[in-house]
Amino acid sequence: MADVPDHPKQPILGSLSARLLLLTLVFVMLGEILIYAPSVARFRKVYLEERIASAHLATLALEDIGARNVSPQMQQRLLKHTDTYNIVLRQPTRSIFVLGPGKLPTVDVTFDLREPVFFGWIIDAFEVILQPKNRVMRIIGASPKDAAVTVEVMIDEQPMRVAMLDFSWRILGLSIFISLIAGGLVYLSLQWLMVRPMRRITKSMEQFRADPENERADIVRSNRGDEIGIAERELRVLQREVRLAMRQRRRLAALGAAIAKINHDLRNSLTTAMLVSDRLTGSEDPVVKRLLPKLFNAIDKAVNLCSQTLNFARQGSPLLSPSCFPLRDLIEEVDSAVTSSDLGKNGTRWVNEVDRELLVEADREQLFRVLNNLARNSIQAGANTITVAVAPKPENAVCIKVQDDGPGLLDEAKENLFTPFAGSTKADGTGLGLVIARDVMRAHGGDLNILKTDETGTIFGIELPEKIKEGASLWY
Secondary structure, eight states, X not given: OOOXXXXXXXXXGGSHHHHHHHHHHHHHHHHHHXXXXXXXXXXXXXXXXXXXXXXXXXXXXXXXXXXXXXOHHHHHHHHHHHTOSEEEEEOSSOEEEEEOSSOOOOOOEEEETTOOOHXXXXXXXXXXHHOOSOOEEEEEEEOSSOTTOEEEEEEXXXXXXXHHHHHHHHHHHHHHHHHHHHHHHHHHHHIIIIIHHHHHHHHHHHHHHHOTTOGGGSOOOOXXXXXXXXXXXXXXXXHHHHHHHHHHHHHHXXXXXXXXXXXXXXXXXXXXXXXXXXXXGGOOOHHHHHHHHHHHHHHHHHHHHHHHHHHHHHOOSOOOOOEEEEHXXXXXXXXXXXXXXXGGGGOOEEEEOOOTTEEEEEOHHHHHHHHHXXXXXXXXXXXXXXXEEEEEETTTEXXXXXXXOSOOOOHHHHHTTTSTTTOXXXXXXXXXXXXXXHHHHHHTXXXXXXXXXXXXXXXXXXXXXXXXXXXXXXXO
């Protein structure tokens, strides 16, 4: 039983929920900033328009009596009431001036409210906020009471800056409040909808890893129809299938051990039977002489079956000893080995199309075993010609193609081609040859597959990863 790993305690900001809360606050504040920029620009514009409107209202009484008939004290009260240094009212027929006592201050900046520049207003607003010094502004704008009247005033910038800062602090406080409320709601929602289910899934995975046989470790399936619900259901199915596979694997392991013992005892019995049958070779009985070859053949097949079964049961993942060698030479050795055997009497012709300069890095003996197995299967299937060629493949791979002109494989044979004890096309075969060959190629990082089989022949593909070195073409 595996121990459940002790996970270090996460810091507060390391949890998913805390990160989600922090990101929510950041994004809400970012949105508030995007809202604040045009808002503060609008606040400044309205402030200046109100100064224009107040100046016009303050000078309405002067339109009839004239500014010259107004005492300096009254003009001073008007300017103080409107917080201006002077007021100029320009009408289509005449202009009215309201001047303060003494010399007017120097104008630092002029703004014309009649110019509708949106981004300019935003830039000007931030310039006011970031400008700590007081400036004298000349403001020109159309009167809100009469579009034909133009009003021009001179005012200090500092009172407007104070009002804008006050507005900014109110916006900031409101933004923080909205961020906390929105972040809290999002946090609770995500905590309920995502974080808690993910913790439950993680806990189930840890318990299953610690004790796969414990069915109580299976996650409790919910009725959710979203991605979390699908993940929970798929995890539950996976846990059950893995548990079933583990139980079946243990049963197969026990069965394999029993079969291996039976095969070992059977092989010893067959060896004894072969020794006894050897004594019959000197018999002059014609019946014995006629049946003795069949007896020898049957015992040899039985011993071979037991040997292959024992080897398959004992053999794990093949241990490889890779080396660099010419592939064409190896194929010629396979040709010589098959030709010199009993199968060579069939007169099968070999066609070696592999480039003599091609080098491969692999376990030479194991690759010889794979090619020899494919060649023998082709000859036993009735092939007259076996062609070996190399075709490069994408994704850094190369394919050694072994093609014959035999009658092809039956549908039933194709389905069980790589299934132990079921993939043989011969009546006395075990079906282990191709299974072992595929295991060898997969241990190399490649594979063995059937590419085509029909009445014109069969093509097997031996796939190997590719590696190119300077001065040689090298696949392994």
